[in-house]
Amino acid sequence: MRIEKISQIAVKKLFSELKDDLGSINLKNDLTSKTLLPNSLVGKAVITNREKIVLCGQSFLKDFLKQKFPMLEFSSKYKDGNELNTNTTILEIKGNVKFILLIERTILNFIQHLSSISTYTKKFVKKIQGTKTKLLDTRKTTTGLRVLEKYATKIGGAQNHRQGLYDQLLIKDNHIKLLGGIDNTLKIIKKKKIKNFMIECDSYLQVQKCLKFGSNYILLDNMTPNEIKNCIDLKKNLKKKTLFEISGGINIDNIRLYSSLGSDFISSSKITNSAKSVDIGLDII
Numbered sequence: 001m002r003i004e005k006i007s008q009i010a011v012k013k014l015f016s017e018l019k020d021d022l023g024s025i026n027l028k029n030d031l032t033s034k035t036l037l038p039n040s041l042v043g044k045a046v047i048t049n050r051e052k053i054v055l056c057g058q059s060f061l062k063d064f065l066k067q068k069f070p071m072l073e074f075s076s077k078y079k080d081g082n083e084l085n086t087n088t089t090i091l092e093i094k095g096n097v098k099f100i101l102l103i104e105r106t107i108l109n110f111i112q113h114l115s116s117i118s119t120y121t122k123k124f125v126k127k128i129q130g131t132k133t134k135l136l137d138t139r140k141t142t143t144g145l146r147v148l149e150k151y152a153t154k155i156g157g158a159q160n161h162r163q164g165l166y167d168q169l170l171i172k173d174n175h176i177k178l179l180g181g182i183d184n185t186l187k188i189i190k191k192k193k194i195k196n197f198m199i200e201c202d203s204y205l206q207v208q209k210c211l212k213f214g215s216n217y218i219l220l221d222n223m224t225p226n227e228i229k230n231c232i233d234l235k236k237n238l239k240k241k242t243l244f245e246i247s248g249g250i251n252i253d254n255i256r257l258y259s260s261l262g263s264d265f266i267s268s269s270k271i272t273n274s275a276k277s278v279d280i281g282l283d284i285i
Contacts, residue, residue, distance in 0.1 A: 001147060001163070003059075006060075006147055006148070006151050007059070007060055007063045009147050009148065010057070010060035010063070010064070010110075010148055011060065011063050011064045011067055011068070013110075013144075013145075013148065014060070014061075014064045014068075014106060014107070014110055015064070015068060017106045017109065017110070018102075018103060018106045021105060021106055022102070030098065030101065030102050033097075033098045033101050033102070034098075037097065037098055037101075039096075039098070040096075041096065041097050041098070042094070042095060042096055042097065043094070043095075043097045043100070043284055043285075044092060044093065044094045044284070044285055045092070045093045045094075045097075045100045045104075045282050045283060045284050045285065046089050046090075046091070046092050046093075046282070046283055046285055047089070047090045047091040047092075047093070047107075047108070047111070047280060047281070047282050048087055048088060048089055048090060048280070048281060048283070049084055049086065049087070049088055049090060049115075049278065049279070049280050050086060050087065050279040050280065050281060051086055051278055051279050052083070052084065052085055052086055052119075053083075053084050053115045053118075053119045053278045053280070054081065054082070054083050054084075054115065054118040054119045054121075054122045054155065054156055055078055055079070055080055055081065055082045055083075055084055055090065055111075055115055055118070056080050056081070056111070056114040056115045056117065056118035056119075056151070056152045056155045056156070057080065057110055057111040057113075057114035057115060057148075057152070058076060058078060058079060058080050058090065058091065058111065059079065059080050060110070061091065061107055061110065061111060062074065062076070062091075064107070065093070065103075069095075069099055069103065071095055071096065071099065072093055072094065072095035072096075072099055072100065073093070073094040073095055074091055074092060074093045074094070075091070075092050076089075076090060076091045076092065078090060080118075080155050081118070081155050083122070090111070090280070097284065100282075100284070104282050107282075108280055108281070108282055111280055112277055112278055112279075112280045113145075113277065114148060114149070114151070114152040114155075115152075115278050115280065116275040116276060116277045116278045117149055117152035117153060117156065117271060117272055117275045118152045118153070118155040118156035119156065119275070119278055120156070120252075120270075120271055120274070120275035120276070121135070121137075121152070121153045121155075121156025121157060121158050121271040121275075122156040122157055123252060124156075124157075124158070124252060124255055124268065124270075124271055125156065125157035125158065127252065127255050127256045127259070128255060128256060128259040128266070131259040131260060132262070132264065133246075133258075133259040133262075133263050133264065133265060133266050134158075134159055134264065134265050134266075135157065135158040135159065135255075135265075135266055135267075135268070135271075136158060136159050136160070136161040136245065136265050136266065136267040136268075137149075137150055137153040137154075137158050137159075137160055137161055137267065137268075137269075137271055137272060138161055138247075138267050138268070138269045138272070139161070139162070139164065140269035140272060140273050141272050141273075142272070142273075146163070146164075147163075149272050150163065150272075152272075153271050153272065156271070158271060159265075161267055168198060169194065169196065169197040169198065170197070170198040170199075170200070170219070171185065171189075171197060171198065171199040171200060172200045173200055173202060173221070176199075176200070182201075182205075182206045182209055182210070183209065185199075186209065186210070186213045189213075190213075196216075197215070197217070198217040198218075198219055198245075199215055199217070199218055199219065200218075200219040200221050200247075201218055201219065201220060201221065201231075202220075202221045202222060202223065204227060204230055204231055207220070207231040207234060208234060211234055211235060211238060211242060214240060215242060216240065216241070216242055216243065217242070217243045217245070218231075218242060218243070218244055218245070219244075219245045219247055219267075220232075220244060220245065220246050220247065220263070221247050221248045222247075222248035222249060223246075223248070225257060225258065225261060228246060228258070228261050228263065229261050229262070231244070232244055232261060232262045232263060243264045243265070244262075244263045244264050244265070245263065245264065245265040245266070245267055246258050246261070246263045246265070246266045246267070247266070247267045247268075250266055250267070250268040250270065251268065251270050251274075252270065255268065
């Protein structure tokens, strides 16, 4: 997906979150600032990270401020993908402090969430450095945030797997079960003359049959390291190139082991659903 389209989605999401925070987009709905602060008060705020991070979401915050809050000035010398040491000034914002405080929690939640995913993804990527294996994300994402979370995994160094059900043909275990088993599934694929497909296998026998059939992409699901090694060894004497992906139970502690088995790809949902929120704050200075 083009970055311009992702930015449109991000700005729309930020604006929606701000509406949730205020009830409606109305400066007067920030009751504390309305009650205590004069309308003419101006100042400067800085957004800083309180731990090491891989920055993500910064470019979308700029677009959000430019489009929705043009009365505020902002500046930054960093971009998405930069690895930042603790206490780096990510963004400076100048202007009416009521507007700055109005958007504080919305923009912090946003950049914290995306940066947590990019930071955790980078840890996975570093674990498999020196191997031929590439890291893939999955569709196990937060409802309503798939595009943005997949952007964050890419910023962290992973490759995007399929975006949804519409962009790749992946035959999974439930499809195989409904079609009457692996043999009948392959017969149907042949009958329908399907050429480009990915197929999930959970046994050595299934892999043997898929390789014999000529499958060019096999997903090895929830197998032990020894089972995976045996399956990958099957393709040594084949003329046709078959790509292998390891999936199921992959985490930060075992990914190095699995990446040493010779697979082309490893996918893990952990990079999106288990990333611990990073600490980023906004301070008036």
